[in-house]
Amino acid sequence: MTELRHDDGFDGGGDAFYEQLIAAHRGLSDQASGALNARLVLLLANHVGDGRVLAEALRAAREGLDIGGDLPGSHL
DSSP: OOSOOOSOTTTTOHHHHHHHHHHHHTTOOHHHHHHHHHHHHHHHHHHHOOHHHHHHHHHHHHTTOOTTSOOTTTTO
């Protein structure tokens, strides 16, 4: 993998993954939900294994965020 994928990698099935993600968080405290997110990110980052792709993904994820706002986890 040499660059971050921007096309529909789910081939139209992204909603099913989103539902799985929401279900995985259901019933968790904010702290446990944050831990789940961190674990998932690290597992997927390990799977990708390409530092350039991961750096691009980090930039894309931060793009457009209101860093001065009260976003959950913005203190990290």
